[in-house]
Each structure stands twice: as C-alpha cells, then as structure tokens.
Amino acid sequence: MSTLVALARAEAYAAGRAQPIATVRHLHVHDRPFVLIPLAMAGEANAPLAAMLGTAHDDPHLLVVEQPRNRDERFAFAAELAARLVPYLESFAGETEAVAVDRGRDVRHRFVDAPQVWLPNTGGVDFLRLFGRSTRFRSVDGDYPVHPAVPLLGRWLTFLAGTSEVPGSSLLPNAVQALTLHWATGQSGAEDAHLGSLLAWIESGAAAARLAERGPVAGPATDPDFDNHVLAPLIANGDPALRTTLHELLLPTWDGMWRALALLRALPAGDRVGSRWDGDRDAYSAYVQHLAEDGAPQPRRDGAVAAAARLQRLENAAARYAVQRAFDDPLVMAEYRLAGAAFGGVVTLANPDRVDDTGKRPVLRPRIMVATTETVRVEPGASLTSPARPAQKAKVISVTATATGHDVLLELSGGMGRKLVAEPGSVSAVGESLLLTTLSEAYRPGAAFPDPSETPWTHGGPPVVVESVHADHE
Amino acid sequence: MSLDRLRGTTPAKRHNARTIAALTGNPGCSRRAVLDAAGIDKVKLATRIGFPGSFGQSRFALARGNAFEAMLKADDCALLRSVLDVGVVDYHDLGADSDDTLGARHGRTLSLLGSARPALVDHPLLTLEVAGQTVFLEPDLIAFQSEGRLRVVEIKSFAIVDGQADSAAVSGAAVQAAVYVLALRALLGDDRVSHEVVLVCPSNFSLQPVAVVLDVRKQLSTLRRQLSRLSSVSSLIAGLPSFVSFDLSLSPSDLISSLTAIEARYVPECLSSCEMSVYCRSEAAGSTAALGRSVRESLGGIEEVSTVLDLARGAVAPDPGQAEAAALLRQAARLRDEALP
Ligand code: SF4
Numbered sequence: 001m002s003t004l005v006a007l008a009r010a011e012a013y014a015a016g017r018a019q020p021i022a023t024v025r026h027l028h029v030h031d032r033p034f035v036l037i038p039l040a041m042a043g044e045a046n047a048p049l050a051a052m053l054g055t056a057h058d059d060p061h062l063l064v065v066e067q068p069r070n071r072d073e074r075f076a077f078a079a080e081l082a083a084r085l086v087p088y089l090e091s092f093a094g095e096t097e098a099v100a101v102d103r104g105r106d107v108r109h110r111f112v113d114a115p116q117v118w119l120p121n122t123g124g125v126d127f128l129r130l131f132g133r134s135t136r137f138r139s140v141d142g143d144y145p146v147h148p149a150v151p152l153l154g155r156w157l158t159f160l161a162g163t164s165e166v167p168g169s170s171l172l173p174n175a176v177q178a179l180t181l182h183w184a185t186g187q188s189g190a191e192d193a194h195l196g197s198l199l200a201w202i203e204s205g206a207a208a209a210r211l212a213e214r215g216p217v218a219g220p221a222t223d224p225d226f227d228n229h230v231l232a233p234l235i236a237n238g239d240p241a242l243r244t245t246l247h248e249l250l251l252p253t254w255d256g257m258w259r260a261l262a263l264l265r266a267l268p269a270g271d272r273v274g275s276r277w278d279g280d281r282d283a284y285s286a287y288v289q290h291l292a293e294d295g296a297p298q299p300r301r302d303g304a305v306a307a308a309a310r311l312q313r314l315e316n317a318a319a320r321y322a323v324q325r326a327f328d329d330p331l332v333m334a335e336y337r338l339a340g341a342a343f344g345g346v347v348t349l350a351n352p353d354r355v356d357d358t359g360k361r362p363v364l365r366p367r368i369m370v371a372t373t374e375t376v377r378v379e380p381g382a383s384l385t386s387p388a389r390p391a392q393k394a395k396v397i398s399v400t401a402t403a404t405g406h407d408v409l410l411e412l413s414g415g416m417g418r419k420l421v422a423e424p425g426s427v428s429a430v431g432e433s434l435l436l437t438t439l440s441e442a443y444r445p446g447a448a449f450p451d452p453s454e455t456p457w458t459h460g461g462p463p464v465v466v467e468s469v470h471a472d473h474e
Numbered sequence: 475m476s477l478d479r480l481r482g483t484t485p486a487k488r489h490n491a492r493t494i495a496a497l498t499g500n501p502g503c504s505r506r507a508v509l510d511a512a513g514i515d516k517v518k519l520a521t522r523i524g525f526p527g528s529f530g531q532s533r534f535a536l537a538r539g540n541a542f543e544a545m546l547k548a549d550d551c552a553l554l555r556s557v558l559d560v561g562v563v564d565y566h567d568l569g570a571d572s573d574d575t576l577g578a579r580h581g582r583t584l585s586l587l588g589s590a591r592p593a594l595v596d597h598p599l600l601t602l603e604v605a606g607q608t609v610f611l612e613p614d615l616i617a618f619q620s621e622g623r624l625r626v627v628e629i630k631s632f633a634i635v636d637g638q639a640d641s642a643a644v645s646g647a648a649v650q651a652a653v654y655v656l657a658l659r660a661l662l663g664d665d666r667v668s669h670e671v672v673l674v675c676p677s678n679f680s681l682q683p684v685a686v687v688l689d690v691r692k693q694l695s696t697l698r699r700q701l702s703r704l705s706s707v708s709s710l711i712a713g714l715p716s717f718v719s720f721d722l723s724l725s726p727s728d729l730i731s732s733l734t735a736i737e738a739r740y741v742p743e744c745l746s747s748c749e750m751s752v753y754c755r756s757e758a759a760g761s762t763a764a765l766g767r768s769v770r771e772s773l774g775g776i777e778e779v780s781t782v783l784d785l786a787r788g789a790v791a792p793d794p795g796q797a798e799a800a801a802l803l804r805q806a807a808r809l810r811d812e813a814l815p
Contacts, residue, residue, distance in 0.1 A: 001769055001771075001772045003772045003773065003802055004810060006765075006772035008810070009769050010765070010773065010782045011783065013779050014779060041534060042532035043534045043539065043631065044538060045679050134679045186765070188766040190766070224531055224535075232534070330813040331810070
C-alpha cells in the first residue's frame with residue numbers, strides 16, 4: 001500500500017469518515033448496467049441458493065432455488081438466469097463502428113456499446129467463474145440434458161470472469177473493488193470487504209459502519225447463524241416464506257449496489273477511461289463473433305503457450321492501467337512523486353528553437369531547465385514524460401543540486417510538429433509549472449510466442465483434446 | 475501461578491486438530507498463547523465480556539461433510555479404498571468414547587499402529603504436548619499403514635475443480651493434517667510417519683472423490699515452532715499478577731482487567747482466526763496495526779494514528795527514530811493537500 005493511501009486511512013479513522021484517494025473516476029460506469037447479487041449454498045460446490053438481479057433499481061428480480069441440492073432445480077435456476085442475463089448481454093451486439101487498423105490500411109468493426117455486469121464483491125466474481133465452469137460444458141441432449149440457454153450462459157460467464165482479471169477492464173466490475181479504488185476508510189482492507197460497512201464509511205461514518213457489519217452480508221456466502229436458524233427450517237419444510245425471507249435478506253445489498261453506482265457516477269471520469277472501455281468493446285465484439293462462428297466453450301485449462309501469452313497480456317494491461325491512472329489523476333500521480341518517480345517543478349530556462357545538426361539530418365531538440373524542490377530519482381539519459389504533453393519525450397541531460405533542490409536539464413523530442421520550428425505551445429515556456437515522470441504511456445510490444453500448432457505437446461501444443469460435450473455425473 | 479488456577483472452576487476445553495492448527499494463527503500474541511495454553515473457552519469468554527464473535531459453522535456445510543464421509547466409508551470403505559488404491563487391507567474403526575475411556579482407546583490405537591500391519595485405522599486417539607501438558611486429540615482421520623509407514627488421510631468436503639481448490643481451504647487442511655502427523659510421530663517416531671498426507675475431496679461439481687497428495691513439511695515446522703513457544707508460556711504465566719483469572723464466574727469487568735494484564739498483538743487477520751478478535755479490535759482502536767500490517771508499514775511503523783497525523787501536519791517534533799518517517803509523512807500530506815480540490 002502506498003504511503004498516500006495509508007495516510008488517507010489514518011485521516012479517515014480520525015475523521016470517522018472515508019476519505020477520497022482519487023480525484024476522478026477510474027472506471028467506466030454504464031448507463032444501463034446489469035446488477036447481479038448471487039447467493040451460494042454453504043458447503044456445496046458452487047450450488048446457487050438465490051440471486052437478485054436486474055437493470056433498474058426499482059425493479060429487482062429474485063431467483064430462488066427452493067431445494068439447492070436438487071440438480072434439476074439448480075439447472076432450472078441456470079436457465080432462468082440465462083433467460084434474463086443473456087438477452088442483456090446480446091442486446092449490445094447491434095450497431096457497429098469502423099476502427100482503422102494496420103495504420104489505416106484496413107478497418108475492422110466493433111460494437112458501439114458493450115454490457116456491464118455489476119457484482120457486490122470478488123467472492124461474487126469467483127462464484128460466477130465456477131458457475132460458468134459448471135454450466136458451459138453441459139450438453140443439451142444425452143443422459144442429463146439441460147436447457148440450451150444453460151451452456152451459452154456458462155460461456156458468457158466464463159468470458160466475463162476472464163475479463164475481470166484484466167486490470168482496468170469494466171465489463172464485470174464489483175462494487176467493493178470499485179469503491180475502494182476511490183475511497184479509503186478508517187478500517188482494514190479485510191473489513192472493507194463487507195459492502196454494507198464500506199458504504200457506511202463513505203455515506204455516514206464509522207459508527208454506522210460498525211452497525212452495518214452486523215447487517216446482512218452481500219454474498220455469495222451466507223451467515224452460518226442465518227443458515228442454521230432461518231434457512232435450514234425453511235428449506236426443510238419447503239416453506240413458501242423462503243422467497244420473502246431471501247428477498248428481505250438481499251434487498252439492502254441491492255439498494256447498496258445502486259447507491260455505490262450513484263457515488264461513482266458523481267465523480268468525473270478520467271480522460272483515459274474511455275479508451276479502456278474501447279478495449280472492453282473490442283473484447284466483447286470479438287467474443288460475440290466467436291460465439292457466432294465457432295462457439296466452442298473455453299477449455300478447462302489454458303495450454304502452456306496460451307497461459308504464458310495471457311499472463312503477458314495481463315502484465316501489459318496492469319502496467320498500462322497504472323500509468324493511465326497516474327496520468328489521469330494528480331492524486332494517483334502524487335504516489336509516484338512521493339516515491340521519486342515523478343516530480344513537479346517550474347521551468348527556469350527554455351531554448352525552444354534549439355536544433356541538433358550533428359546527425360545526418362538536422363532535428364529539432366529544444367532544451368528546458370526545470371527547478372524542483374521535490375525528491376528526484378532520475379539519472380542523466382533517462383527518458384521522462386509530462387501528462388500535459390504525453391506525446392513528447394524529455395531526455396535528462398543533467399541533474400544539478402541547488403540550494404533549494406535540483407535543476408534538471410531536459411532535451412525534448414516529439415510532439416512539436418514536423419517542422420524545424422516548434423508548434424506554438426508545444427514547448428514549455430519559462431515560468432510554467434510542469435510535472436515530469438519516468439512513467440510512460442508508450443506501447444511496449446510483447447514477446448513473440450510460438451504458434452500453438454508448432455508447440456511441442458509438453459508445452460500444451462497439439463494434440464488438443466476438447467472435452468466439449470463431457471458432463472459431470474452426479 | 476498455574477494454568478489450572480487461571481481457568482478457575484471452568485473445565486478445560488478439549489483440543490482438536492482445528493484448535494491446535496489455530497495456534498499458528500497469530501504466533502506473536504501472548505494473550506492468545508496464555509488463553510490457549512490454559513484451555514480457556516475463548517468463545518464463552520468473549521461472550522461473557524460482551525464481545526461475542528460469529529464463529530459458527532453452517533449446518534449445511536456440516537451435513538455435506540458428513541454425507542461425503544459416509545459415502546466414502548459405506549460398504550467397508552469401498553469407495554475410499556478405490557480412490558486411495560489400497561486394495562484389500564483391514565479397516566479398524568476405533569470409534570468415539572467418553573472422557574473416562576480415552577486412555578483405553580489410546581492404548582488400542584498404540585497397539586494397532588505399533589504393529590506395522592497394513593491397515594486403515596479410523597478415529598485413532600492421539601496425544602500431543604501442548605504447553606507442557608498432554609492433551610488428547612479428537613482426531614477425525616484415517617491413518618493408512620503400508621510397508622511399515624503411516625500416511626495421514628484427511629477427508630474434506632470442499633471441491634477440487636479442474637485440479638484447483640480454494641487456497642484458504644487447502645492451507646487449512648494442510649495445517650490440520652500436519653497436527654496429526656506431529657501427534658503420530660510423537661507416538662511412533664519420526665521415520666514411521668510420512669510428511670506427505672493424502673487429501674480426499676469431492677471433484678468438480680459431483681461427489682466423486684479424488685485423492686491428492688500434500689507435502690506438509692512447512693506446516694510441520696511452523697507448528698513445532700509455535701508449540702515450543704507455548705511451552706515457554708509457563709514463565710510468562712508465572713509473571714502475571716495474582717488477580718489474573720479467567721474463571722467465567724467472575725464479573726465481566728474483572729475478566730477484562732485480567733485480559734488487559736496480558737499483552738495482545740491485534741491484526742485484522744485475527745477477525746477470521748481468533749475468537750477474542752471483536753474485543754481485541756476495540757482495544758486496538760486508534761492503532762495503525764488495526765488498519766492492517768501494510769498500512770502500518772507504509773506509515774513508517776508509527777504505532778498510533780494520532781501520532782501519524784501529528785507528524786504529518788508537523789504538529790509535533792519527531793523522536794530521533796521517527797525522523798525519516800516524519801519527513802515522508804509531511805511530504806505525503808503536502809502532496810495530498812495539493813492534489814485534492
Ligand atoms: S484476537 Fe486478540 S487474543 Fe486473539 S490473536 Fe488477536 S490479539 Fe491475540
């Protein structure tokens with residue numbers, strides 16, 4: 001945890017109220033989100049007990065499995081969930097836009113919008129991932145036939161759960177993670193996992209949070225006392241009151257989900273949130289296409305090459321997301337300033353017309369001097385960027401200690417037009433306050449992985465065994 | 475002061491693998507070490523002083539666990555034998571019994587396991603040294619003996635899906651299995667008992683059992699360390715003031731003064747591992763440790779939230795040892811102020 005966030009926690013404790021740790025919103029919040037609160041049956045391997053779901057706060061829909069250990073009821077639940085969720089997911093596969101690829105030599109199409117499914121917490125994400133696993137291989141005929149919507153639901157859930165592992169993706173966000181990205185409470189991260197308590201810190205304060213802790217949980221696990229004293233007799237007696245009981249249990253979390261969405265919507269979106277949502281739309285468009293063309297379920301486990309490639313994609317996404325958040329939000333950038341990976345200063349000298357003609361062709365290389373009082377942990381030769389001019393590179397020529405801090409001499413390249421004279425405003429002028437950082441948005445190409453067909457089987461290459469129609473017998 | 479004296483008229487709580495495994499939870503905490511060594515019922519104590527926690531187990535989970543175990547053991551352990559691939563060996567169930575026959579069951583356990591005959595031995599009664607006392611373990615395990623070597627077989631009802639299981643559940647099972655290995659080794663000698671234990675769980679979304687082997691050497695050394703720490707608890711207890719007692723017939727305020735006489739080390743992880751946590755959390759309010767280990771570290775190890783804020787605002791001069799942390803905190807506060815509208 002960064003010292004800035006830790007300090008915000010200390011401040012929150014002293015104030016008895018959550019404190020902001022972001023000045024902008026770092027994720028896309030959909031105009032028409034789908035909210036889903038799953039509840040699981042204790043002890044069972046991923047047996048659903050209930051779910052509250054829907055796209056409007058005033059219209060929650062409750063699904064209940066009256067005998068959670070009954071296999072047929074479990075798949076009836078899956079079919080009902082599919083009947084509500086899949087049409088929502090597919091409803092964005094309509095209008096498309098053209099995107100230039102290959103430096104404008106080609107175009108591809110992507111959908112102009114994508115779905116967004118909100119869960120209360122990461123436990124909910126894990127539940128859906130397993131539910132996807134338990135349904136995507138089901139066959140619609142044979143000994144244990146299921147409704148055709150069930151395996152399709154499984155594929156969608158597996159896709160969504162996969163995207164939730166990509167840092168910065170907003171197709172399957174969860175409320176606890178989204179809120180703790182923007183607010184620090186005066187309690188521990190473990191306690192923040194309780195959505196009711198977390199919301200209370202943000203909306204009313206510490207005392208309310210302690211009370212909320214004893215309130216209903218946001219699932220997917222239920223409270224053992226609730227299981228033993230309320231749920232067990234209801235299920236044992238096939239009591240019709242089960243529905244109302246579960247409705248009452250889930251309703252506070254349902255309301256909390258929509259309040260969380262409102263809190264997040266009230267923050268202005270960061271500049272780069274839109275481009276990350278573009279990436280989400282790409283992923284959605286590609287999956288819609290996969291379902292239309294081939295539709296095979298995702299394998300149980302990635303082969304070695306696919307796993308390595310995926311790991312690298314995740315690492316790249318994580319690095320990009322960290323940099324983008326810092327560029328979008330001065331409060332996040334402050335963490336890098338504290339660590340010496342960024343510093344703020346004032347331009348004291350500027351030579352905007354400097355041309356370097358030692359090479360084959362003369363090139364425009366203005367120099368500026370920046371005076372700073374902050375910690376500077378950069379060496380000559382390092383390449384810096386400024387969020388104000390992300391396309392421009394600033395190479396460190398020298399760092400000189402002064403009475404009040406450091407003078408950093410920088411040589412600029414890029415982002416100044418194509419002529420030997422810089423475009424107006426593209427070079428910082430004397431007196432301008434500037435933030436410089438070693439973080440860079442530049443694209444980092446990934447390593448090349450062998451094609452799966454050329455990979456030895458010891459590393460997950462052929463033969464590929466797809467047990468797509470296998471059903472687990474129970 | 476003796477352990478029994480600390481407990482007063484309340485009977486000692488019997489240990490099982492779960493309570494022993496829990497000893498590894500927060501090894502730095504003296505309060506917990508004393509309470510556990512003396513066999514204090516922490517659930518009752520916490521309730522008595524008005525800080526009850528929620529440490530119950532869902533009966534659905536228990537029912538499924540029992541159903542899975544019954545299924546494995548039906549028809550003379552047919553399914554268990556096939557998943558363990560053990561062929562035809564004897565099965566002995568030493569059963570359950572009351573306090574006064576424990577010794578006899580322990581004797582039968584010793585003779586059965588000592589004979590080195592291939593067999594599945596269910597519900598053996600083991601003992602372990604805890605805080606200088608020999609406690610009976612109420613084990614729920616099967617020891618499989620073959621070629622003179624014993625393996626602990628543990629039946630758990632959490633699912634293994636595509637070769638993966640909930641990591642918290644697996645590590646919990648590994649520590650409990652390590653407790654059994656330790657107790658069996660104490661009985662028969664180290665080389666007779668394997669450090670590899672067999673976990674039998676339902677696979678994927680069915681009740682089909684699958685067996686996996688876990689190496690518990692790491693858990694064994696953690697346990698040994700913690701148990702040896704507990705044995706030194708007697709000197710800690712000897713130094714306690716004479717009023718300290720956890721006799722549950724005492725008033726809550728007396729019990730609380732007894733608790734405050736023993737140093738605690740609250741961390742948020744206590745909330746899921748120690749029955750005293752609701753009380754200890756309220757006692758630790760205002761400390762940076764209560765916000766989490768990483769928060770405390772990021773705040774330069776300063777103990778109190780109020781000190782952190784005073785240093786960050788420059789309201790107090792830092793002690794010599796705090797100079798570096800104070801400079802960082804002041805800088806952090808300045809950057810926060812600058813960035814916030
Ligand atoms: S809850 Fe209290 S007694 Fe238990 S380990 Fe934590 S600090 Fe020690």
